[in-house]
Amino acid sequence: MNSLQQGWFTESDTWCGAGLSLQVEKIIHQEKSPYQDIMILQTKSFGKALILDNIIQCTEFDEYSYQEMISFLPLCSHPNPKKILVVGGGDGGVAREAAKHPSVTSIDVVEIDERVVKLTEKYMPFMACGFENKKVTLHIEDGFEFMKKNLQKFDVIITDSSDPVGPNASLFQKSYIESMKQSLKPGGIICSQVGSIWIKEDQSTMMRLSKDCSGVFTKIALATISIPSYPTGNISFLLATNNEEVNFRTPIHKFTTDEMDQHKLKHYTPELHSASFCIPRFTQISMPYLTC
CATH class of the missing domain: 3.40.50.150 (Vaccinia Virus protein VP39)
Incomplete structure (x- = not known):
């Protein structure tokens, strides 16, 4: 599934049959490096979030x-x-x-x-x-x-x-x-x-x-x-x-x-x-x- 839909980012590939979603206020940055896809998101409840290959790495909140x-x-x-x-x-x-x-x-x-x-x-x-x-x-x-x-x-x-x-x-x-x-x-x-x-x-x-x-x-x-x-x-x-x-x-x-x-x-x-x-x-x- 598309990880970004209707203002939400969803990590689903790592959790078969389920997913974790963060409401996104804006995409701060997005690029493909020589090694992986990188996104930095501003989320509503978790602050800034670092996403690599559509997997949440860390959020400002926790x-x-x-x-x-x-x-x-x-x-x-x-x-x-x-x-x-x-x-x-x-x-x-x-x-x-x-x-x-x-x-x-x-x-x-x-x-x-x-x-x-x-x-x-x-x-x-x-x-x-x-x-x-x-x-x-x-x-x-x-x-x-x-x-x-x-x-x-x-x-x-x-x-x-x-x-x-x-x-x-x-x-x-x-x-x-x-x-x-x-x-x-x-x-x-x-x-x-x-x-x-x-x-x-x-x-x-x-x-x-x-x-x-x-x-x-x-x-x-x-x-x-x-x-x-x-x-x-x-x-x-x-x-x-x-x-x-x-x-x-x-x-x-x-x-x-x-x-x-x-x-x-x-x-x-x-x-x-x-x-x-x-x-x-x-x-x-x-x-x-x-x-x-």
């Missing part, structure tokens, strides 16, 4: 919930995260949040599509401001190639990607998991977006990736959070490590109230960190490769 959780779940689980790699993350949101962790000294963001960066810098500076932090270095290139050149360098690798279509399809393959392992320092942590536990196709992706991870890492966990602008109002993250001392459910670094106020955190808390790993029983049963 982007912080995703950005904070995909950043701090792995960072606060690591005993001393200093060097961070973000694959994808062209909107700058993960860089913005990761830079707030007190142990982090450097963040490399590797985005293949420069147009995503340029457009969010122009139209969505509340996220793109992450690139202005002195800890952050932006690379416009392929994540696979970047990791080949940077072996055993990173404490945490965060994959901030869209769904497994277009330029992001390769980020959902076993070869990508193996590449991340090679770029991690011993005991490092990976964290990847894996979709919604309520969508059948995403469930299949989670099961396959957790199985693939089991051949590379000894500890695998799934966290799930709520976010209203994503189909089913849910998004999940697969985390893995070979550090037997890591307990994903219990953050090592616990932000104090003063720290959360200082960094203007709106969603993440140490308590929510732990609760995110309490997943429904049907998900536990369908993913036997989870170890924690």
Whole structure:
């Protein structure tokens, strides 16, 4: 179906038989980059929205919930995260949040599509401001190639990607998991977006990736959070490590109230960190490769 009809944008391809619609006040920008279709919309209730290949990436209304959780779940689980790699993350949101962790000294963001960066810098500076932090270095290139050149360098690798279509399809393959392992320092942590536990196709992706991870890492966990602008109002993250001392459910670094106020955190808390790993029983049963 046409994603834009009668003043509404509808994301339907990722959610068979259903859809998520946002009322649109105007199309701010629309183009086809060398990699994907890009739209930036002004919506009535969700503010500005970034759309890639007709899939909602983030909205001004709730982007912080995703950005904070995909950043701090792995960072606060690591005993001393200093060097961070973000694959994808062209909107700058993960860089913005990761830079707030007190142990982090450097963040490399590797985005293949420069147009995503340029457009969010122009139209969505509340996220793109992450690139202005002195800890952050932006690379416009392929994540696979970047990791080949940077072996055993990173404490945490965060994959901030869209769904497994277009330029992001390769980020959902076993070869990508193996590449991340090679770029991690011993005991490092990976964290990847894996979709919604309520969508059948995403469930299949989670099961396959957790199985693939089991051949590379000894500890695998799934966290799930709520976010209203994503189909089913849910998004999940697969985390893995070979550090037997890591307990994903219990953050090592616990932000104090003063720290959360200082960094203007709106969603993440140490308590929510732990609760995110309490997943429904049907998900536990369908993913036997989870170890924690």
